[in-house]
Amino acid sequence: MFPDTTIEQIDLSMAKAWKAFQLYSKKSLKERAAFMKAIAVELEAAGDELIKIAMEETNLPEARLRNERARTIFQLNSYADACERGDWLEARIDEAIPDKNPPKPDIRKMMVPLGPVVVFGAANFPFAYSTAGGDTATALAAGCPVIVKAHPAHARTSERVAQAILKAVTDSYMPDGVFTHIHGASFETGKALVEHKYTKAVGFTGSFTGGKQLFDWAQQRKEPIPVFAEMSSVNPVFLLPGKMKAAASEIAKQYAASISLGVGQFCTNPGLIIGIDNDDLKVFLDSLAEAVKPLAAGTMLHTGIFKNYVEKRANVLAQADVESFAVAEASPQLNQGVTTIAITTADNFMGNPLLHQEVFGPFSLVIKCRDLSEMLELTEYLEGQLTATFMATEEDLKNNEALIDAVKMLCGRFIINGVPTGVEVCLSMQHGGPFPATTDSRFGSVGADAIKRFVRPLSFQNWPDEFLPAELQRANPSGIWRTVNDELRK
Amino acid sequence: MFPDTTIEQIDLSMAKAWKAFQLYSKKSLKERAAFMKAIAVELEAAGDELIKIAMEETNLPEARLRNERARTIFQLNSYADACERGDWLEARIDEAIPDKNPPKPDIRKMMVPLGPVVVFGAANFPFAYSTAGGDTATALAAGCPVIVKAHPAHARTSERVAQAILKAVTDSYMPDGVFTHIHGASFETGKALVEHKYTKAVGFTGSFTGGKQLFDWAQQRKEPIPVFAEMSSVNPVFLLPGKMKAAASEIAKQYAASISLGVGQFCTNPGLIIGIDNDDLKVFLDSLAEAVKPLAAGTMLHTGIFKNYVEKRANVLAQADVESFAVAEASPQLNQGVTTIAITTADNFMGNPLLHQEVFGPFSLVIKCRDLSEMLELTEYLEGQLTATFMATEEDLKNNEALIDAVKMLCGRFIINGVPTGVEVCLSMQHGGPFPATTDSRFGSVGADAIKRFVRPLSFQNWPDEFLPAELQRANPSGIWRTVNDELRK
Numbered sequence: 001m002f003p004d005t006t007i008e009q010i011d012l013s014m015a016k017a018w019k020a021f022q023l024y025s026k027k028s029l030k031e032r033a034a035f036m037k038a039i040a041v042e043l044e045a046a047g048d049e050l051i052k053i054a055m056e057e058t059n060l061p062e063a064r065l066r067n068e069r070a071r072t073i074f075q076l077n078s079y080a081d082a083c084e085r086g087d088w089l090e091a092r093i094d095e096a097i098p099d100k101n102p103p104k105p106d107i108r109k110m111m112v113p114l115g116p117v118v119v120f121g122a123a124n125f126p127f128a129y130s131t132a133g134g135d136t137a138t139a140l141a142a143g144c145p146v147i148v149k150a151h152p153a154h155a156r157t158s159e160r161v162a163q164a165i166l167k168a169v170t171d172s173y174m175p176d177g178v179f180t181h182i183h184g185a186s187f188e189t190g191k192a193l194v195e196h197k198y199t200k201a202v203g204f205t206g207s208f209t210g211g212k213q214l215f216d217w218a219q220q221r222k223e224p225i226p227v228f229a230e231m232s233s234v235n236p237v238f239l240l241p242g243k244m245k246a247a248a249s250e251i252a253k254q255y256a257a258s259i260s261l262g263v264g265q266f267c268t269n270p271g272l273i274i275g276i277d278n279d280d281l282k283v284f285l286d287s288l289a290e291a292v293k294p295l296a297a298g299t300m301l302h303t304g305i306f307k308n309y310v311e312k313r314a315n316v317l318a319q320a321d322v323e324s325f326a327v328a329e330a331s332p333q334l335n336q337g338v339t340t341i342a343i344t345t346a347d348n349f350m351g352n353p354l355l356h357q358e359v360f361g362p363f364s365l366v367i368k369c370r371d372l373s374e375m376l377e378l379t380e381y382l383e384g385q386l387t388a389t390f391m392a393t394e395e396d397l398k399n400n401e402a403l404i405d406a407v408k409m410l411c412g413r414f415i416i417n418g419v420p421t422g423v424e425v426c427l428s429m430q431h432g433g434p435f436p437a438t439t440d441s442r443f444g445s446v447g448a449d450a451i452k453r454f455v456r457p458l459s460f461q462n463w464p465d466e467f468l469p470a471e472l473q474r475a476n477p478s479g480i481w482r483t484v485n486d487e488l489r490k
Numbered sequence: 491m492f493p494d495t496t497i498e499q500i501d502l503s504m505a506k507a508w509k510a511f512q513l514y515s516k517k518s519l520k521e522r523a524a525f526m527k528a529i530a531v532e533l534e535a536a537g538d539e540l541i542k543i544a545m546e547e548t549n550l551p552e553a554r555l556r557n558e559r560a561r562t563i564f565q566l567n568s569y570a571d572a573c574e575r576g577d578w579l580e581a582r583i584d585e586a587i588p589d590k591n592p593p594k595p596d597i598r599k600m601m602v603p604l605g606p607v608v609v610f611g612a613a614n615f616p617f618a619y620s621t622a623g624g625d626t627a628t629a630l631a632a633g634c635p636v637i638v639k640a641h642p643a644h645a646r647t648s649e650r651v652a653q654a655i656l657k658a659v660t661d662s663y664m665p666d667g668v669f670t671h672i673h674g675a676s677f678e679t680g681k682a683l684v685e686h687k688y689t690k691a692v693g694f695t696g697s698f699t700g701g702k703q704l705f706d707w708a709q710q711r712k713e714p715i716p717v718f719a720e721m722s723s724v725n726p727v728f729l730l731p732g733k734m735k736a737a738a739s740e741i742a743k744q745y746a747a748s749i750s751l752g753v754g755q756f757c758t759n760p761g762l763i764i765g766i767d768n769d770d771l772k773v774f775l776d777s778l779a780e781a782v783k784p785l786a787a788g789t790m791l792h793t794g795i796f797k798n799y800v801e802k803r804a805n806v807l808a809q810a811d812v813e814s815f816a817v818a819e820a821s822p823q824l825n826q827g828v829t830t831i832a833i834t835t836a837d838n839f840m841g842n843p844l845l846h847q848e849v850f851g852p853f854s855l856v857i858k859c860r861d862l863s864e865m866l867e868l869t870e871y872l873e874g875q876l877t878a879t880f881m882a883t884e885e886d887l888k889n890n891e892a893l894i895d896a897v898k899m900l901c902g903r904f905i906i907n908g909v910p911t912g913v914e915v916c917l918s919m920q921h922g923g924p925f926p927a928t929t930d931s932r933f934g935s936v937g938a939d940a941i942k943r944f945v946r947p948l949s950f951q952n953w954p955d956e957f958l959p960a961e962l963q964r965a966n967p968s969g970i971w972r973t974v975n976d977e978l979r980k
Contacts, residue, residue: 022895026895081976082976085976087973087978090939092917092918092939093918094914094916094917094918094919102912104914104916105905105908105914107914107916107918107919108918109917109918109919109920112898114931114932115899215709215714216709219705219706219709219714223873223874223924223925223926224705224709224925224929226930226932383713384713394954394957397954397957404957405512405516408602408948409605411948412946412947412948412949413948413949413950413951414948414949414950414951414953415595415951415952416950416951416952416953416954416957417952418595418951418952422592424584424594424595424597426584426594426597427582427584427599427973427976428582428583428584428597428598428599428949429584429597429599429949430599430947430948430949432946432947434713434946435713435714436713439714440716441604441946442604442716442945442946442947443947444947449580449582449947452932455932456902456922456924456931456932457902457920457922457932457933457934457939458898458901458902458903458904458920459902459903459904459918459919459920460903460904460906461903461904461905461906461908462905462906462907462908463904463906464884464887464906466884467884467887467894467906481978483577483917486571486572486575486917488577488971488978
């Protein structure tokens with residue numbers, strides 16, 4: 001529908017973004033926050049028309065899209081507040097000690113923006129992780145211009161959101177080039193964006209293959225740049241014996257809902273359920289099968305994702321000693337995903353790396369362990385994850401310290417007695433995790449700490465007060481928290 | 491002198507470090523801090539013997555080595571205090587809101603250690619950036635075991651420091667494997683360490699070639715890991731016209747001392763001095779030549795560094811339109827570096843990338859610009875730097891905003907009216923900078939914020955209070971600063 005932006009156009013856009021960087025990075029926290037809030041207002045103002053376009057393009061139901069837009073607006077507003085609060089600047093001041101030998105100069109440090117950030121829109125979140133989504137909002141808060149490459153699966157939605165952003169740019173008197181919207185279905189567009197000398201960081205949410213490719217291009221540049229790719233996770237759930245004895249059937253119902261939520265198209269979908277092979281697991285499995293049976297089939301985001309789901313699920317089911325255990329009885333229409341639960345043994349799982357891969361969609365693999373010590377052994381075969389979950393009593397937690405320790409090392413968020421789907425947008429959220437969940441476990445993409453991905457520290461030594469950024473000046477006109485001579489103060 | 495540690499031994503050591511990680515990462519902040527302080531005590535207790543060994547190996551004068559050990563002890567103690575203060579944990583708490591729809595769970599986040607960290611000892615800092623240096627201290631504070639590869643140029647010093655650390659390990663009842671000392675002059679040792687599956691991060695201070703090689707190995711792993719390599723910087727100094735009119739001669743004297751300090755073997759050595767071609771620059775140059783003339787030659791760290799200095803200096807001097815302008819008149823002994831100042835035009839510099847490279851040693855290249863606008867143009871040809879310096883009056887600063895903006899983007903520390911040599915160990919220090927100064931501009935290697943290189947965030951969702959790490963428990967028994975419901979509290 002939209003032709004790929006040409007390499008020449010990309011070059012012009014990046015030059016404009018670079019120029020905009022000089023101006024935008026000097027906007028005050030207040031001005032940046034007001035700009036972000038103006039984008040939120042425009043998103044709201046895009047009204048039903050925007051929801052209609054998204055429904056046509058994505059197969060996502062209306063309620064979900066309305067919720068997702070509301071979440072996107074919440075993100076913009078709450079990250080704007082965090083931007084203004086300024087904690088992320090990590091302002092540090094060490095005052096001069098002239099009579100020290102040698103004299104200690106006055107040194108002040110704060111975070112400064114990296115430069116233009118390229119954001120790749122996500123297929124599964126047309127609003128919240130696309131054009132005006134979390135990566136864009138946090139990069140703008142940091143003081144970085146943003147270049148968004150629309151996801152081809154919802155290019156019109158992206159185009160409409162871009163219009164809303166560009167209106168906010170104009171109305172807020174922000175520099176031309178602070179936001180750029182680009183189309184591109186080809187490999188070359190992504191490569192040109194990542195390799196461009198003015199690109200200083202990359203945000204991406206999607207497949208392992210896509211994210212790893214961007215990462216490799218970025219690391220092979222003459223000047224390597226950070227890539228924040230959120231890629232693949234099977235979000236293991238550990239069913240501990242005490243809890244299973246108490247609530248096997250309830251857990252099964254809770255998980256049938258979590259596995260099938262949004263046709264399983266969430267990064268935090270519970271793709272692996274690990275239990276002890278005993279009578280309680282049988283109760284769990286029976287309840288799970290019963291809960292899965294009546295689940296409706298759901299239309300997946302686009303044909304590519306549907307085909308992938310069918311193929312990857314088939315691959316898993318074709319492995320030795322893997323059994324298709326429960327399948328929803330719905331008759332699927334075109335591009336509809338059917339909730340499917342497979343089952344295998346821990347032995348088999350540990351010996352077959354294909355079973356460790358994510359099957360993106362409403363699918364989960366149950367693993368039967370002989371005992372808790374095999375469950376612990378199994379953790380050595382798991383890669384980095386966005387989330388891990390324990391269904392456990394306090395007694396279970398007391399008795400399984402080694403398992404807790406092992407699982408902590410694997411994940412970015414550790415849930416007890418809940419489901420991994422449902423990602424709260426708040427400061428304490430870590431949406432990220434060890435590789436291959438993301439390319440950089442030290443940062444996350446949800447919550448205001450995600451701003452920190454796009455900044456670096458700069459020290460100012462011996463600067464006259466009036467030339468310092470406001471946030472570091474003696475009088476603290478921005479009223480932010482700062483660490484002065486090793487002590488936090490406001 | 492010491493044979494290379496074999497690949498088999500490295501494998502055993504890494505397995506031990508991995509096991510130690512499970513135990514060490516659970517030590518309280520207080521216990522880690524006490525352990526670090528015990529190392530400091532042992533370093534002091536190593537007494538004159540340690541200084542003697544270092545003098546024999548490094549050619550560094552006694553006073554410098556005593557100072558450097560004192561600095562290393564200060565680092566260990568001050569990073570231990572910072573470890574205990576716990577600001578670096580970035581504890582965030584969002585309390586549950588059960589009546590929200592859907593209910594908001596209790597989520598708590600803090601930094602957790604990455605895992606075993608491999609540290610490569612630096613040639614130019616046998617204490618402060620080697621075995622018990624800044625990388626080791628910050629990794630231990632973070633809760634990571636450390637594997638140090640001794641720099642072959644001071645392997646005996648490193649061995650003696652390792653003994654001191656290992657005594658502290660035993661006396662503090664720290665787990666076996668929390669610290670490992672390894673020798674290796676070969677390429678293969680470094681490669682095996684960086685590529686080992688249990689290595690989770692790498693610290694390095696040294697040449698661009700060395701650091702970039704480690705970075706590439708690390709990024710090409712199946713699971714890429716962060717590499718903090720502090721590599722090369724020419725630390726440009728901009729002489730602005732107002733300041734030059736007022737103090738050309740004083741600046742020259744200040745810089746002759748800075749260029750030759752420590753035989754120029756500091757990462758922050760001012761290797762590039764950029765001025766406007768006018769009468770004040772002539773005064774500056776005359777004074778510089780006069781100040782350089784009587785400077786004694788100094789023995790360099792080791793033959794390799796000396797040979798490199800001679801070769802790289804010769805390369806620069808062999809370029810068209812580069813003139814050797816001032817050379818100290820000392821008669822050098824074996825391996826002694828002679829302070830040398832060369833001069834060229836901005837035009838020539840911009841057209842010849844060889845002139846942009848670091849010449850490690852007591853060398854500086856003066857660049858004559860036609861005017862301020864050529865000085866601004868020149869910044870586009872500079873790569874990332876650890877530091878940049880302005881010699882400037884307030885008037886100069888007012889009149890050169892564009893130049894200030896351009897230079898900010900290049901460096902990690904921006905000094906006004908000072909010299910870049912002399913790196914204060916304090917929280918506000920940024921010792922790092924855009925590539926190729928380091929491989930990751932988002933972090934630095936001096937000051938307690940360097941701890942952040944070796945940690946990642948982990949969210950705890952819906953955990954019973956008593957199972958949470960102390961730092962996240964309701965009662966805040968560690969008494970650290972935490973952000974609770976978006977508000978900083980103690």
